[in-house]
Amino acid sequence: MPINTGHFKIIMIVDKGNPISVAYGNYCTAAWMRLGFQMTWFHAITPETLGNYDNEAVTFGKRGNGIEMSETEKACFMSQYMLWKKCAMETAPMLILEHDALPDPCLLYTSPSPRDS
16 A cells, blocks of 8 residues: 655656666665555656757856766756756655665654644
């Protein structure tokens, strides 16, 4: 039975074109589901697909050390950015996870809220 997640979505970022990312995503998704959580996957933005997001008004400057961000770093940022934008537009809380995020079993054990008394 799914856990009541307080009406928030759980979204895992997975590079569906990368077998290792998919393997981690499958393994970690199964672990979350064994605890009763449901989630959806977001297809990670990659350096190859980064150009599809040129209209997002995001500019990438240099790091504090003066070095430019790599295309991979930009793609990782853009995956996160697009999901936070989705969260803001839907005005719904989301838990955004990377493909290798495992749940802590302690999530099953919570102390009662003061409101429950």
